[in-house]
Amino acid sequence: xxxxxxxxxxxxxxxxxxxxxxxxxxxxxxxxxxxxxxxxxxxxxxxxxxxxxxxxxxxxxxxxxxxxxxxxxxxxxxxxxxxxxxxxxxxxxxxxxxxxxxxxxxxxxxxxxxxxxxxxxxxxxxxxxxxxxxxxxxxxxxxxxxxxxxxxxxxxxxxxxxxxxxxxxxxxxxxxxxxxxxxxxxxxxxxxxxxxxxxxxxxxxxxxxxxxxxxxxxxxxxxxxxxxxxxxxxxxxxxxxxxxxxxxxxxxxxxxxxxxxxxxxxxxxxxxxxxxxxxxxxxxxxxxxxxxxxxxxxxxxxxxxxxxxxxxxxxxxxxxxxxxxxxxxxxxxxxxxxxxxxxxxxxxxxxxxxxxxxxxxx
Amino acid sequence: xxxxxxxxxxxxxxxxxxxxxxxxxxxxxxxxxxxxxxxxxxxxxxxxxxxxxxxxxxxxxxxxxxxxxxxxxxxxxxxxx
Numbered sequence: 001x002x003x004x005x006x007x008x009x010x011x012x013x014x015x016x017x018x019x020x021x022x023x024x025x026x027x028x029x030x031x032x033x034x035x036x037x038x039x040x041x042x043x044x045x046x047x048x049x050x051x052x053x054x055x056x057x058x059x060x061x062x063x064x065x066x067x068x069x070x071x072x073x074x075x076x077x078x079x080x081x082x083x084x085x086x087x088x089x090x091x092x093x094x095x096x097x098x099x100x101x102x103x104x105x106x107x108x109x110x111x112x113x114x115x116x117x118x119x120x121x122x123x124x125x126x127x128x129x130x131x132x133x134x135x136x137x138x139x140x141x142x143x144x145x146x147x148x149x150x151x152x153x154x155x156x157x158x159x160x161x162x163x164x165x166x167x168x169x170x171x172x173x174x175x176x177x178x179x180x181x182x183x184x185x186x187x188x189x190x191x192x193x194x195x196x197x198x199x200x201x202x203x204x205x206x207x208x209x210x211x212x213x214x215x216x217x218x219x220x221x222x223x224x225x226x227x228x229x230x231x232x233x234x235x236x237x238x239x240x241x242x243x244x245x246x247x248x249x250x251x252x253x254x255x256x257x258x259x260x261x262x263x264x265x266x267x268x269x270x271x272x273x274x275x276x277x278x279x280x281x282x283x284x285x286x287x288x289x290x291x292x293x294x295x296x297x298x299x300x301x302x303x304x305x306x307x308x309x310x311x312x313x314x315x316x317x318x319x320x321x322x323x324x325x326x327x328x329x330x331x332x333x334x335x336x337x338x339x340x341x342x343x344x345x346x347x348x349x350x351x352x353x354x355x356x357x358x359x360x361x362x
Numbered sequence: 363x364x365x366x367x368x369x370x371x372x373x374x375x376x377x378x379x380x381x382x383x384x385x386x387x388x389x390x391x392x393x394x395x396x397x398x399x400x401x402x403x404x405x406x407x408x409x410x411x412x413x414x415x416x417x418x419x420x421x422x423x424x425x426x427x428x429x430x431x432x433x434x435x436x437x438x439x440x441x442x443x
Contacts, residue, residue: 183422188413191422193402236382236399264403269381289402290395 002057005050005074007067010041011242011277011300014149017041018066019073028056030076035273037073042145043241044270046277054078146239154298161216161299162337166345169330170353171317172197176327178359195231195286196256198309198331200362201355202284203227203248209348211340212305212333213281221304221339230280230300231260233267241267242300244279253362287311294330304336307352329356363442365435372434375411379404390431416442 007017017039024036035047036056054076061073111118157163175197183191206213210223228244235241243266245251245259266272285297286309295308310330317326333349340348355361363371369390376394377385383398394400408428409420418441420428427437 180422188419189410191406191409193406234399234401236380261403261407265407 003052003054003076004072005036005052005076007039007069007071007073008048008051008274009069009278010043010046010274011153011280014041014043014069014277015152016066016068017046019061019063020045021063022059024056024059024074026056026058030054030056039274042149043239043277044235044267044272046270046272046274048073048274050076052076146235150239153300157298157301160301161304163299163334164337164342164345165296165332165334166342166349167294167296167330167332168349168353169328170357171319171326172312172329172356173327175356175359176312190254190257192253192257193260194312195284195288195309196253196260197356197359197362198286198307198352199229199231199245199248199256199260199284200251200253201352202282202307203229204355204362205348205351206282207249208351209344211344212335212348214304215281215302216304216336216338217302221336224281226281228279228281230283231263232283232285233264235268241272241277242280242283242285243267243272243276244281246276246279282306284309294332296332297334299334299336304339305348306334307349308332308334331356365439368435368438368442369431371416372431372438375408375415376400376431379407379411388431390435393429393433395429412438418442 010017018041019037020040021038022036023038024030024034030036030050031053032049032051034050036050037048039046039048055078056074057077058075059073060075061067061071067073111122172194176194179192179194179197186192206227206229211221213227214221214223216222226247227249228246229248230242230244232240232242243263245256245263248256251259263272263276280300280303282303283297283300283306285295285306287295289311291311293310293313295310297306297308299306308331310332312327312329314325315328316323317328318324319326331349331353333345335345335348373385373388376388377383380398380400387397388394389397394404405425405428409422409425412418412420412428416438418438420437420441424437428434
């Protein structure tokens with residue numbers, strides 16, 4: 001039985017890509033997880049994996065062609081029908097009519113309406129078929145494309161998600177002391193950055209409180225059984241990506257650090273995998289040293305929560321009735337009122353803060 | 363290694379970590395962070411590279427002495443045998 005291999009969704013802010021290279025040809029045997037193509041996007045080149053076993057029957061989209069998310073890239077034989085990858089098509093009647101007028105294949109469109117319905121706006125935003133081919137020389141610069149992609153995703157987030165925000169400042173002196181001692185004794189390649197501590201604290205807390213880790217799709221929330229914490233990585237040319245550290249909760253801090261380092265390196269070199277961009281079930285945006293105290297982060301749809309961490313700073317802090325100089329960090333939570341409310345959000349953030357104050361728990 | 367050789371090596375390692383930075387554009391007297399957003403991850407990777415390539419293990423408490431090409435050269439001149 002033949003099935004279609006489509007360009008997978010690559011996160012909220014990416015809706016098209018240009019095939020730059022195929023690693024397979026008709027007749028190639030593929031296994032789930034194989035990187036079969038390289039796709040150039042606003043977020044750099046991305047390795048696209050296949051989600052099923054089979055044999056490639058036909059390459060539908062040739063290198064150099066720009067296609068929207070959901071477009072059929074290749075046909076496979078001997079493959080089981082993919083489950084989640086081909087969603088039932090939902091489209092408004094007006095959108096269907098307009099698509100037919102413009103000669104657009106509605107199967108290639110991503111719906112932004114309620115429950116993922118393809119709206120008239122989605123159709124009109126879509127490039128007409130004649131322009132869907134790559135036009136060398138008129139491509140926008142990567143930076144501009146990424147800025148547009150981020151703007152579109154964040155506009156959608158603020159339009160669709162009723163955000164609420166919470167913040168708390170936590171004394172992390174035990175954690176920074178522990179980190180300094182670890183880094184003084186560990187070989188240089190095994191040193192840790194502070195950011196892996198909140199990554200682990202978030203993952204463990206998501207395991208206890210499932211309303212913050214998962215996806216809101218087609219009008220309802222589905223908690224993700226596995227927690228994949230995405231880490232926001234700033235790119236030097238401007239812009240950012242948030243690839244996932246897969247199966248975060250079960251990893252040691254050292255393993256998380258190795259994954260984090262590899263992700264940053266590949267993000268900046270433009271070699272992320274499609275699955276890493278689509279996987280985050282919640283994101284941590286960490287502002288790092290010499291920045292500011294707090295961030296009020298915007299959720300990346302279809303996720304329902306995002307945690308922010310400001311810089312770690314020395315501040316006067318009351319400990320046992322006396323004022324001491326302590327290392328503190330302000331954590332913030334942006335969460336989705338369609339799924340949780342401030343009371344639950346406060347419990348979530350307080351639990352993350354507790355874990356961060358007690359590095360032994362990580 | 364003399365100072366020029368050290369500076370060339372530092373530049374090579376830094377641009378290895380930040381391949382998007384043009385080596386010719388790096389100003390030796392200005393901190394990497396102020397020139398091209400060198401962050402804590404880059405600094406850690408730089409320390410790892412110094413250990414791997416030059417055999418120098420820079421403690422975390424000395425990271426501030428690796429902030430620019432000039433500072434690195436001064437630091438390494440003392441620590442590279």
